[in-house]
Amino acid sequence: MLQVNNLTFQYKKQPVLKNIGFSVKAGEHVAVIGESGSGKSTLLKLLYGTYNLNEGDIFWKDQQILGPKHNLIIGPEYMKYVSQEFDLMPFITVAENIGAFLSNFYPEEKQERIKELLEVVELQPYAHIKVKDLSGGQKQRVAIARAIAKQPEIILLDEPFSHIDNFKKQSLRRSLFKYLKEKNITCIVATHDKEDVLSFSDKMIVLHDNKIMVKGTPQQLYKNPGNKLVASFFDEFNELENLGIVYAHQLKKVNTSNLKAIVKQSYFKGQYYLIEADLNGKTVFFEHGTGLEKGLSICLSILK
Numbered sequence: 001m002l003q004v005n006n007l008t009f010q011y012k013k014q015p016v017l018k019n020i021g022f023s024v025k026a027g028e029h030v031a032v033i034g035e036s037g038s039g040k041s042t043l044l045k046l047l048y049g050t051y052n053l054n055e056g057d058i059f060w061k062d063q064q065i066l067g068p069k070h071n072l073i074i075g076p077e078y079m080k081y082v083s084q085e086f087d088l089m090p091f092i093t094v095a096e097n098i099g100a101f102l103s104n105f106y107p108e109e110k111q112e113r114i115k116e117l118l119e120v121v122e123l124q125p126y127a128h129i130k131v132k133d134l135s136g137g138q139k140q141r142v143a144i145a146r147a148i149a150k151q152p153e154i155i156l157l158d159e160p161f162s163h164i165d166n167f168k169k170q171s172l173r174r175s176l177f178k179y180l181k182e183k184n185i186t187c188i189v190a191t192h193d194k195e196d197v198l199s200f201s202d203k204m205i206v207l208h209d210n211k212i213m214v215k216g217t218p219q220q221l222y223k224n225p226g227n228k229l230v231a232s233f234f235d236e237f238n239e240l241e242n243l244g245i246v247y248a249h250q251l252k253k254v255n256t257s258n259l260k261a262i263v264k265q266s267y268f269k270g271q272y273y274l275i276e277a278d279l280n281g282k283t284v285f286f287e288h289g290t291g292l293e294k295g296l297s298i299c300l301s302i303l304k
Helices: 040-048 094-098 107-120 136-148 166-182 218-223 228-234
Strands: 002-011 014-024 029-034 055-060 079-082 154-158 186-190 203-208 211-216 237-240 244-247 251-254 259-268 273-279 282-288 297-302
Touching (some): 002 040, 014 040, 014 055, 014 211, 029 040, 040 079, 040 186, 079 136, 136 154, 203 218, 211 228, 218 228, 237 282, 259 282
Parallel strands (some): 029 186, 079 154, 154 186
Antiparallel strands (some): 002 014, 237 244, 251 297, 259 297
16 A cells, blocks of 8 residues: 655745645555646655655555655666656667566566567557657657556556547557556556546545645546536536536526526537537536527526
C-alpha cells in the first residue's frame, strides 16, 4: 500500500501542496485531477522522491520514500515515473530502448518481453525504427513501454496520452490499463482528460488551492460532483438557482414547464447537438437530437 501522510511542499516561499494525505492499495488505479498549476505533476514527483518534503512522509509498504537529501539516485527501484519529457535514447531503435534495462542473460526471454511490450503500446511496426525518427506521441508510447519493462510495483504517469493522436488514444488506454491491472501494478495518473478516469480509475483525487478538495470513486464524483470544478472535468454543466449543478444531458426540451428559455446557438456534436440557450438572463446548455432555430422559445425540464 502507498501511504501519504500530511504531505506539505513549497517552491522557495510559494506553497504548492498543503497537508495532502491519502492511501492507495496494491494494484489500485488512482487519477489525480485539477486545474493547471494545482500541483498534480509536483505530487507525482514527490511520490517518486524527486524533491525533499517540507513536512509529512510517504511510504510504499514498509519502505519510506525519501528525497535527494537521502538518495544519490532519485526514484526507488520498485517504482517508475513517466513524465511529459521522455528521456529516451534517440539514436537506437524502439525495441532497443524498451529492452535497454532488461537482462541479457536470457536473450530469448528478453526478445519475447520486448515483443509483448510493443503490443501493449501498439508499436509493433516501429520496432526497428530509431527513436529520433518518431513523432512525439510515438515517443511517449516508447517511454511507457520502457517504464513497465521490468514490471514495477507502482507506476506514476503524468498526462500519459497528451502527445498521442485521438484516433489512437482509446485503444491504447484500454491496452495499457488492462495490462497494468492484469499484472497488479499500482497506477497513479495525473490527467486533465476524463477518458483517462471514467473507465479505468478506482479512485479520484481532486486538487485545488494546494489541497485535496475531494476524493472518491469516479462514479461517486460524477453523480454528485458537489462543485463546479469537479462537474467541469466530467461534462458540460449548468449551475441553476435552487437546483444546483445539472449536466447538459440532464436538461431536456419538453412541451411545457416553468423553465422557459430562448435558443441562442446550436453546436453539432455528432450523435447530438449541444444547445446554448438563455434562461432568465443566464446561459444554459442542454443536449438535443437536432439543431434548434436561433431565437426559438422552448421549455426545459430536468431529468435525473
